[in-house]
Amino acid sequence: xxxxxxxxxxxxxxxxxxxxxxxxxxxxRALAAALGEFGAITVVAPDRNRTGAGHSLTLDxxxxxxxxxxxxxxxxxxxxxCVHLAISGLFDFEHDMVVSGVNDGANLGDDVLYSGTVAxxxxxxxxxxxxxxxxxxxxxxxxxxxxxxxxxxxxLVARILARPLDPTMILNVNVPDRPxxxxxxxxxxxxxxxxxxxxxxxxxxxxxxTVYWVGAAGPQQDAGPGTDFHAVAQGYVSVTPLQxxxxxxxxxxxxxxxxxxxx
Ligand code: MN
Numbered sequence: 001x002x003x004x005x006x007x008x009x010x011x012x013x014x015x016x017x018x019x020x021x022x023x024x025x026x027x028x029r030a031l032a033a034a035l036g037e038f039g040a041i042t043v044v045a046p047d048r049n050r051t052g053a054g055h056s057l058t059l060d061x062x063x064x065x066x067x068x069x070x071x072x073x074x075x076x077x078x079x080x081x082c083v084h085l086a087i088s089g090l091f092d093f094e095h096d097m098v099v100s101g102v103n104d105g106a107n108l109g110d111d112v113l114y115s116g117t118v119a120x121x122x123x124x125x126x127x128x129x130x131x132x133x134x135x136x137x138x139x140x141x142x143x144x145x146x147x148x149x150x151x152x153x154x155x156l157v158a159r160i161l162a163r164p165l166d167p168t169m170i171l172n173v174n175v176p177d178r179p180x181x182x183x184x185x186x187x188x189x190x191x192x193x194x195x196x197x198x199x200x201x202x203x204x205x206x207x208x209x210t211v212y213w214v215g216a217a218g219p220q221q222d223a224g225p226g227t228d229f230h231a232v233a234q235g236y237v238s239v240t241p242l243q244x245x246x247x248x249x250x251x252x253x254x255x256x257x258x259x260x261x262x263x
Contacts, residue, residue, distance in 0.1 A: 013039040013161065016095040016124065018082045019103060020116025022049045023074040027102030027136060027146040032072075034150035035099060038157055042095065043072045044086040046079060046116075051105070052214075053078040053116035055123070065090065079120035087126060098124025099157065101134035102149035106174050108137075108228045109192040111217060112242065121170050122244060130160055130169040137232050142177045149175045152183075152237050170242040174232050184235040191240055192227030194218040 015035055019028045023045035032041050046053075047066065058077040063085060066074045073090075075082045083098055100120035107115040121133035136149040152175050165171075172191075176183060198215035205211050223229035231238035 013097065013129075013157075014093065014095045015039065015041050015157070016083065016086050016098045016127075017041060017043045018045050018079055018086070018098065018100050018120040020046065020050045020053055020079045020100075020120065021104050022046050023068055023072070025049075025104065026144070027104055027149060030146040030150035031099060031102050031134070031153055034147070034154045035157060037154075038161070041071060042086065042091070044082045044090065045074055046082060047074040047076050050078050050116050051103075052114050053080070053119065054114050055080050055119040057081055057084065079116035080123045083120050083123035087124065095124075095127055097127055097129035097157070097160070098131040099134065099153055100124075100132070101136075101153065101173075102146050102175070103133070103135035104138055104144065104146075105135060106137040106232065107133065107135040107172060108174055108194075108232070108238070109220065109222070110194045112172055112191065118170070118172055118242070121172075122242070125168055125170060125244060128167050130165045130167060130171055132156055132160075132171045132173060134173045134175065136175050136177050138177050145177050145179060148178065148180045148183070151180050152186075155186075156239070168243070170244070172228070172238075172240040172242050174228055174238040174240075176232050176235050176237070178235070182235070183237055185237070186239055187231045187236040189228040189231045189238045189240050190226055191242075192220060192224075192229040193222035195221045 056078045058081050064076045100117050103117040112118045118133045121131040124131035134149050134153045195218035197218045200215050201213040220229045228238040228240050
């Protein structure tokens with residue numbers, strides 16, 4: 001007679017992965033490979049590149065879900081749609097945390113408002129553990145060490161499981177595009193700011209009609225010590241704790257006075 005298997009202390013965390021680069025993205029594959037040791041991985045990601053989708057839901061057309069592989073799904077929607085679906089009815093079980101990425105490109109400062117990568121993590125804030133967005137600071141000619149970003153994600157997930165953080169926290173993580181062993185370490189940062197974006201690029205379609213391309217993000221403006229920009233420029237992994245509440249609490253009194261309502 002065989003004895004029932006006994007596996008004490010086996011950690012079975014259910015981690016939901018998503019991204020905004022689409023389900024075929026190399027960064028997502030690297031992330032899935034790196035986090036498998038923690039338990040069950042489910043991937044729900046857009047069917048195509050939705051970079052810049054921000055925190056948007058698709059409400060005018062239905063969402064369709066395809067299955068690329070075991071526990072690997074793609075959705076005809078935004079990153080937010082993907083995570084929303086995954087935690088609101090696509091599955092008959094609950095996930096414990098969301099990890100989004102590894103994005104092909106930095107999400108620093110103002111980028112977080114436009115980022116689908118960050119939005120996917122934020123959409124996971126209703127789960128019981130902090131959500132993480134991981135971005136690799138690539139440019140057009142950089143080598144794209146996605147495995148570095150994935151290893152950093154693994155380090156942070158291990159750290160969260162060992163020492164839980166406030167479950168409403170979202171960690172926005174930016175990783176220099178270099179081999180893991182060449183990272184200088186991890187550092188807590190605040191978001192910096194960019195200058196306004198480059199102008200839109202005016203062009204014409206084959207029929208001569210005017211079209212526009214949204215221009216590049218603006219150059220860094222507030223990028224001094226303590227910011228996410230500064231950390232990655234110095235070779236550190238930037239870890240910025242984010243919150244969903246955009247209220248400028250310090251201004252409540254001033255706005256009350258401005259409105260003529262005594263504080
Ligand atoms: Mn992207």
